[in-house]
Amino acid sequence: MPERSDRYSVVGGGVGGLVVARRLAAAGARVTVFEASDHLGGTVARHEVAGLGLDAAAESFAVRGGTVAALLGELGLQDDIVAPAPGPAWLQPVAGDAVPLPATALLGIPADPLADDVVRVVGHEAAARAVELDARPVGALPDTLGALVRERLGDGVLDRLVAPVVHGVHSQHPDELPVTRAHPGLADAVRAAGSLSGAVVRLRAAAPPGAAVAGIRGGVHRVVPALADDLGRLGGEVRLTARVDDPSRLEGTVIIAAPGIAAPAAPGRRIDLVTLVVEQDELDAAPRGTGLLVAAGAPVGARALTHATAKWAWLREAAAGRHVVRLSYDQTPGDPVAAAVADAETLLGVRLPVVVGAAHVWWMRPAAASTPSGDVVVVGETVAGSGLAGIVAHAERTAADLLAR
Numbered sequence: 001m002p003e004r005s006d007r008y009s010v011v012g013g014g015v016g017g018l019v020v021a022r023r024l025a026a027a028g029a030r031v032t033v034f035e036a037s038d039h040l041g042g043t044v045a046r047h048e049v050a051g052l053g054l055d056a057a058a059e060s061f062a063v064r065g066g067t068v069a070a071l072l073g074e075l076g077l078q079d080d081i082v083a084p085a086p087g088p089a090w091l092q093p094v095a096g097d098a099v100p101l102p103a104t105a106l107l108g109i110p111a112d113p114l115a116d117d118v119v120r121v122v123g124h125e126a127a128a129r130a131v132e133l134d135a136r137p138v139g140a141l142p143d144t145l146g147a148l149v150r151e152r153l154g155d156g157v158l159d160r161l162v163a164p165v166v167h168g169v170h171s172q173h174p175d176e177l178p179v180t181r182a183h184p185g186l187a188d189a190v191r192a193a194g195s196l197s198g199a200v201v202r203l204r205a206a207a208p209p210g211a212a213v214a215g216i217r218g219g220v221h222r223v224v225p226a227l228a229d230d231l232g233r234l235g236g237e238v239r240l241t242a243r244v245d246d247p248s249r250l251e252g253t254v255i256i257a258a259p260g261i262a263a264p265a266a267p268g269r270r271i272d273l274v275t276l277v278v279e280q281d282e283l284d285a286a287p288r289g290t291g292l293l294v295a296a297g298a299p300v301g302a303r304a305l306t307h308a309t310a311k312w313a314w315l316r317e318a319a320a321g322r323h324v325v326r327l328s329y330d331q332t333p334g335d336p337v338a339a340a341v342a343d344a345e346t347l348l349g350v351r352l353p354v355v356v357g358a359a360h361v362w363w364m365r366p367a368a369a370s371t372p373s374g375d376v377v378v379v380g381e382t383v384a385g386s387g388l389a390g391i392v393a394h395a396e397r398t399a400a401d402l403l404a405r
């Protein structure tokens with residue numbers, strides 16, 4: 001039998017589990033990944049719609065910290081990292097036509113509430129109120145982003161601007177999102193700047209130029225076989241259709257990389273996605289840029305729309321004149337494809353009479369886990385938050401800590 005410290009069992013073969021397993025295997029440890037389903041990758045998945053290979057969930061990664069790019073470099077995918085098309089996302093307000101999101105903002109929090117592109121979304125009254133509120137001295141800061149924005153900039157800015165953007169990025173209302181998860185440097189920046197708008201100015205000035213996210217030519221799902229192949233090359237073992245209900249029976253150090261095992265998770269949230277492949281030349285002009293976020297109360301059920309062929313040049317080429325749009329829903333529509341076509345027409349402002357392919361998938365997003373008790377090692381979304389950048393960085397750190405033990 002190998003030494004216990006040399007042996008690791010990883011429960012869950014999503015990106016979190018695969019990254020930690022690969023790093024441990026690279027150091028010579030004996031690693032087995034147990035995956036409940038018949039395939040690896042979890043929420044990073046591929047599907048085909050009208051013959052096009054598309055991401056079925058995650059389709060980009062945050063470039064901050066360079067962690068994902070470094071991993072992709074190790075996997076030989078560095079030349080396939082691609083930037084999305086430039087330009088602001090758009091917002092579908094409660095009433096009226098879609099508008100481009102304010103250019104100078106962070107998670108929708110404006111650097112200047114009186115800027116024209118902010119006033120157009122929130123209205124004069126709410127903009128003036130935001131300036132008045134944000135001029136007051138900064139006291140103890142609230143815990144959630146929603147409470148912070150409400151306190152410093154008012155309900156109008158929160159509801160009409162910040163909530164749709166935060167929902168689009170985190171699939172959560174700002175009232176549920178801790179300030180530190182929204183942006184780790186935000187609270188300090190508010191204290192240093194003496195205002196929330198001033199904090200946004202500072203953080204934007206400190207951010208590197210260029211897009212905040214990147215993708216992979218061919219789809220982000222390509223990271224999964226690349227990780228799995230490398231894990232195999234390094235001697236790691238993968239067992240599919242191997243659901244683990246009692247991790248204490250596994251060999252060696254157990255790492256939990258699946259939601260709901262380490263600590264009883266609160267019920268997750270379901271997200272439905274409908275992808276449409278359409279023929280419509282008017283979409284060549286990308287009338288809503290790379291896509292829109294939708295304010296609650298707007299006259300569509302969708303919460304966001306991505307115009308994927310406008311966002312990713314590789315996909316535009318692959319689609320050969322067709323267009324790919326993807327809509328996300330918090331509430332499953334009765335007839336998802338029909339609802340998505342109707343919503344896409346409203347949001348994009350064009351008719352879509354020719355739908356050549358459609359797919360409806362849904363995902364459960366885990367709630368954040370309470371910190372697991374005792375010695376349990378956990379990686380993945382429940383502890384690192386949603387998003388590949390944070391999950392990869394956390395999994396790499398966890399592997400390094402384990403190896404240093």
Ligand SMILES: Cc1cc2nc3c(=O)[nH]c(=O)nc-3n(C[C@H](O)[C@H](O)[C@H](O)COP(=O)(O)OP(=O)(O)OC[C@H]3O[C@@H](n4cnc5c(N)ncnc54)[C@H](O)[C@@H]3O)c2cc1C
Binds near residue numbers: 011044244
């Ligand atoms: C619709 C959607 C779009 C997204 N878009 C983006 C994006 O563009 N950019 C971004 O960075 N992030 C995005 N995310 C978030 C990102 O995909 C996730 O945060 C990340 O993939 C989670 O990885 P994970 O390894 O923690 O968990 P998961 O991917 O959930 O993997 C967990 C794995 O554990 C397995 N498992 C569960 N229970 C057991 C068990 N008992 N035994 C064994 N195995 C088990 C599951 O089958 C699964 O394979 C998106 C998420 C969704 C839902």
